[in-house]
Amino acid sequence: MTDEALAFPTARHDHAACIAEALDRAERLCAERGERLTTLRRQVLELVWSGHAPQGAYDLLEQLGQARGRVAPPTVYRALEFLQAQGLIHRIESLNAFIGCPIPEERHSGQFFICRLCGLAAELDVGAIDRAIDREATRLGFTIERRTVELQGLCRACREAQA
Amino acid sequence: MTDEALAFPTARHDHAACIAEALDRAERLCAERGERLTTLRRQVLELVWSGHAPQGAYDLLEQLGQARGRVAPPTVYRALEFLQAQGLIHRIESLNAFIGCPIPEERHSGQFFICRLCGLAAELDVGAIDRAIDREATRLGFTIERRTVELQGLCRACREAQA
DNA sequence: TCGGTCATGTTATAAAATAACATTTGCGCC
DNA sequence: GGCGCAAATGTTATTTTATAACATGACCGA
Numbered sequence: 001m002t003d004e005a006l007a008f009p010t011a012r013h014d015h016a017a018c019i020a021e022a023l024d025r026a027e028r029l030c031a032e033r034g035e036r037l038t039t040l041r042r043q044v045l046e047l048v049w050s051g052h053a054p055q056g057a058y059d060l061l062e063q064l065g066q067a068r069g070r071v072a073p074p075t076v077y078r079a080l081e082f083l084q085a086q087g088l089i090h091r092i093e094s095l096n097a098f099i100g101c102p103i104p105e106e107r108h109s110g111q112f113f114i115c116r117l118c119g120l121a122a123e124l125d126v127g128a129i130d131r132a133i134d135r136e137a138t139r140l141g142f143t144i145e146r147r148t149v150e151l152q153g154l155c156r157a158c159r160e161a162q163a
Numbered sequence: 164m165t166d167e168a169l170a171f172p173t174a175r176h177d178h179a180a181c182i183a184e185a186l187d188r189a190e191r192l193c194a195e196r197g198e199r200l201t202t203l204r205r206q207v208l209e210l211v212w213s214g215h216a217p218q219g220a221y222d223l224l225e226q227l228g229q230a231r232g233r234v235a236p237p238t239v240y241r242a243l244e245f246l247q248a249q250g251l252i253h254r255i256e257s258l259n260a261f262i263g264c265p266i267p268e269e270r271h272s273g274q275f276f277i278c279r280l281c282g283l284a285a286e287l288d289v290g291a292i293d294r295a296i297d298r299e300a301t302r303l304g305f306t307i308e309r310r311t312v313e314l315q316g317l318c319r320a321c322r323e324a325q326a
Numbered sequence: 327t328c329g330g331t332c333a334t335g336t337t338a339t340a341a342a343a344t345a346a347c348a349t350t351t352g353c354g355c356c
Numbered sequence: 357g358g359c360g361c362a363a364a365t366g367t368t369a370t371t372t373t374a375t376a377a378c379a380t381g382a383c384c385g386a
Contacts, residue, residue, distance in 0.1 A: 007303065008303055008305070036363080038365085039350095040365070041364095047186055057343080058341070058342070072366070072367060073342080073344080074345090074365085074367085075365065075366070076344090079365095082364095094309075096343095111299070113299075113300065115305075116308065121170060122278070122305075124303075128295045129292065129296055129299065131295075132289065132291045132295040133292055133312070135291070136276075136287055139315065140170065140276060140287075140318070141172055141319030142171070142276045142285075142314070142317070142318055144276075144314045144315070144316040145279065145315055145316040146257075146314070146315040147316070148181045148257045148311060148313040148314070149311070149312050150310075150311040151305070151307045151311070152297060152310075153305055153308040153309065155304070155305055156304030156305065199333080201334090202332095203333080203334070203378095214380085220370085221373070235336060235337080236373085236374070237334085237336085237374090237376090238336095240374065240375075241333080245333095259372085259373065259374095
């Protein structure tokens with residue numbers, strides 16, 4: 001894993017390579033775990049990876065319809081559920097949307113920086129943030145099971161474009 | 164503000180006092196700002212404060228119906244929007260629900276520890292967490308406008324009750 | 327008290343998610 | 357290869373959450 005995977009996506013990165021790598025890693029990871037990355041699940045994962053902006057379930061539904069004919073919500077939701085369970089995607093709570101995970105091999109929850117203008121999101125996984133949260137949890141006697149850390153605002157490119 | 168306001172609510176705290184204080188501060192704060200805390204808004208705020216568990220809009224809608232007769236969704240959503248704009252309540256994204264803010268005078272986004280068993284939530288506002296996040300934002304060149312930090316798990320009481 | 331603004335009421339609909347049951351597919355086993 | 361089970365997908369209906377658009381009412385200053 002290079003640092004690149006955990007930074008803000010640039011306008012000119014090779015996104016085809018992102019998709020290819022994501023699918024490849026998903027294949028490998030599911031194989032290792034004895035899980036089935038079916039055609040449907042693969043298609044949904046690919047659609048989630050169509051960009052670095054979180055995608056809503058109904059957007060995916062519509063796009064998926066082009067590949068498969070009429071598709072009902074549960075079809076997409078079940079695939080998303082599977083992908084999430086495998087750590088291949090994350091759900092962005094503040095957007096009701098999903099984004100591909102660049103480091104699915106390690107279980108983690110990530111911290112998401114989401115630009116309200118371009119819609120792009122960067123996933124980080126910064127130990128210092130987790131640790132600061134853990135300290136408070138310990139103090140409270142709270143056992144964390146799931147973390148949601150989402151920051152909305154302006155990415156550098158959009159802020160500079162504004163000014 | 165005592166530390167008590169920013170810790171896990173205990174089973175035996177004087178909740179009537181919580182409600183009274185919250186409404187009182189809301190009145191004062193709105194008066195200072197020249198905002199109108201109407202009967203409706205006050206009722207909704209009171210319902211949000213009916214406990215320390217985040218409340219869904221439709222739960223509030225139903226309860227509100229008992230006080231006002233039939234009430235339509237926009238009525239509640241608009242009141243919630245106002246209360247949120249004034250910092251009197253926070254929205255919990257991971258639950259689609261709302262919770263009263265114990266320190267509405269200072270603008271902040273808070274960090275929420277939410278127990279999946281008893282449903283209670285504690286709002287904290289820990290500088291170390293914000294700073295750890297800020298450092299990453301700076302590194303990315305990202306301008307944060309809105310923060311969502313929500314931790315789900317087990318509160319001490321529920322964990323101890325489990326074992 | 328007029329006129330404007332803000333708040334609320336009302337109706338309809340959009341958007342997001344899931345329940346329940348039917349059907350199909352993959353796969354180990356004989 | 358075919359049988360039978362379990363997992364995956366299809367299908368229909370419904371629930372839950374949220375908002376758009378327009379009508380009416382309340383407050384407040386000139």
